[in-house]
Amino acid sequence: MTNPSPNLQPLVLVVDDYDDAREMYAEYLEFSGFRVAQARNGQEALDQAFALAPDIILMDLSLPVIDGWEATRRLKNDDRTRTIPVVALTGHALTGQSDEARGAGCDSFVTKPCLPDELVTEVRTLLAQRAVAVSR
Numbered sequence: 001m002t003n004p005s006p007n008l009q010p011l012v013l014v015v016d017d018y019d020d021a022r023e024m025y026a027e028y029l030e031f032s033g034f035r036v037a038q039a040r041n042g043q044e045a046l047d048q049a050f051a052l053a054p055d056i057i058l059m060d061l062s063l064p065v066i067d068g069w070e071a072t073r074r075l076k077n078d079d080r081t082r083t084i085p086v087v088a089l090t091g092h093a094l095t096g097q098s099d100e101a102r103g104a105g106c107d108s109f110v111t112k113p114c115l116p117d118e119l120v121t122e123v124r125t126l127l128a129q130r131a132v133a134v135s136r
Contacts, residue, residue: 009033009034009035010034010035010055010056010123010127011034011035011036011037011052011053011054011055011056012029012034012035012036012037012054012055012056012057012058012123013036013037013038013039013045013048013049013052013054013056013057013058014026014029014036014037014038014039014058015038015039015040015041015042015044015045015057015058015059015060015063015068015071016040016058016060016063016089017040017041017060017062017063017064018060019040021060021112021113022038022040023038024116025058025089025116025119026038028116028119028120029116029119029120029123032120034123037052037054040063040064041063041064041065041066042063042064042065042066042067042068042070042071043065043066043071044065045057045059045063045066045068045071045075046066046071046074046075049075049080049081049084050078050080050081053080053081053084054084055084055085055127055130056084056085056086056087056123056126056127056130057075057084057085057086057087058087058089058119058123059071059072059086059087059088059089059090059106060089060090060112061088061090061092061101062090062091062092068088068090069100069101069104070104072086072088072101072104072105072106073104073105075105076104076105077105083130085107085108085126085127085129085130086105086106086107086108087106087107087108087109087110087119087122087123087126088101088104088106088108088109088110089110089112089114089119090109090110090111090112091111091112091113092111093111097109107126108122108126110122
């Protein structure tokens, strides 16, 4: 049995201004079989999302230039990116912030720090849900 072409693997855009966190999650996602692109701020996230059309976006909410809340709103208001699942990957753990993130357009909410396995499970769950929705 051969592995599928790397280009057939889902592309995950990891957005975080904290280099260690972004690189750790990116490396673990690659280890888990995903292709990965990275962005350090909200503007880079928008540029990468429009250029690459990733399958899913992991979005830190506290970002320089354009914060993750606004970047998510812009992604969800653009026909090119509105169906891409966005996971809020954030240290904002106060009550009500997951609802606020969903209000901005996030499809899921994961509080940092989280174990990389938990993040991969969340990514796979959302990609499976998207595949079912697209097939209908």
